[in-house]
Amino acid sequence: MQGVLYVSHGSRVEEARREAIEFMQSVRQRVDVALQEICFLELAEPDIAEGIERLIDRGATRIAVVPVLLLSAGHYYKDIPEEIGRAKARHPQVRFQYGEPLGVQDRIVDILVERIEETKAFRHSDALVLLVGRGGRNPEIPRSIEEIAGKLQAKLAVSKVNTCYLAACPPSFDEGLQEAVKGGKPQVIVVPYLWFTGLLMRSMEKKINSLSTKNQEFILCQYLGNHPAMVDALADRVHETLQVKESRS
Structure with missing residues (x-):
C-alpha cells in the first residue's frame, strides 16, 4: 500500500x-x-x-x-x-x-511579485529590491537564489535585484542591509525567500524596523506562506x- x-x-x-x-x-x-x-x-x-x-x-x-x-x-x-x-x-x-x-519555478517568482505588490508601497523607479535567501553551504543555494533574482528583476522591470543570505553564504543579511543604507535609494524593498514564519522572519522584522528614516524607507514583504x-x-x-x-x- x-x-x-x-x-x-x-x-x-x-x-x-x-x-x-x-x-x-x-x-x-x-x-x-x-x-x-x-x-x-x-x-x-x-x-x-x-x-x-x-x-x-x-x-x-x-x-x-x-x-x-x-x-x-x-x-x-x-x-x-x-x-x-x-x-x-x-x-x-x-x-x-x-x-x-x-527548486526554481516561475510561479514562485510570481508570488514574490505579489508579495511586493501587497505592501501597497509606491515603488520608486530607482527602488532597491533585496532578495533574502536562507543560505546554506551547498553551492547550489546561491546559484538558485541568483537565478530567482534574475527572474524577479525581469518581472519587476528594475535595474537590479540584490541578494543576501541569513546564514552560511556571503553576503550576509546584515551586509546586504548595510550596502542598501550606503546606496541611499529612497526605497529598499526586502523580499524574504522563506516558506513560513519563524525566528528568521522575526529577526528580519526587528532589524528592518530600525532602519527607515525620513529619506530612506525600508519595506519588508511577507514570506511565501500558504x-x-x-x-x-x-x-x-x-x-x-x-x-x-x-x-x-
Whole structure:
C-alpha cells in the first residue's frame, strides 16, 4: 500500500509549526493516497523516523518521501537520505521513493511579485529590491537564489535585484542591509525567500524596523506562506514522487 511522508524543516516557533502543518494538510487534500503523514527534520515532532514508522504501522509498503523544502541543500542531500537509509535497514520489505525540493519555478517568482505588490508601497523607479535567501553551504543555494533574482528583476522591470543570505553564504543579511543604507535609494524593498514564519522572519522584522528614516524607507514583504501556487507546486512534487520507482539512498 502506498504512503506519503511530508518532511518539513521544523521550528521552535509554534506559529511556524502550525503554518507548516496547515499547509501540508492543504496539499494532502490534493493527493489521492489514503496513507499520509507529516513530520519534521528538527525542532518539532514527529521526526522522520517516527513518521515512517506511523506509515508502516498503518500498512504502507511503499513510502514517497516528499521534502517540503524550497531549494536543494544539506537536508536534501544528506539528512533525509540518511534517515531513509536507516529505515531501509529496519524495514527491507518497504520500498522508498524520494522526491525533490520545489527548486526554481516561475510561479514562485510570481508570488514574490505579489508579495511586493501587497505592501501597497509606491515603488520608486530607482527602488532597491533585496532578495533574502536562507543560505546554506551547498553551492547550489546561491546559484538558485541568483537565478530567482534574475527572474524577479525581469518581472519587476528594475535595474537590479540584490541578494543576501541569513546564514552560511556571503553576503550576509546584515551586509546586504548595510550596502542598501550606503546606496541611499529612497526605497529598499526586502523580499524574504522563506516558506513560513519563524525566528528568521522575526529577526528580519526587528532589524528592518530600525532602519527607515525620513529619506530612506525600508519595506519588508511577507514570506511565501500558504499561497495557492505553493500548494500547487508541492502537490505536483508529490505526484512526481509517486512515479519514482525507488530511492537510490
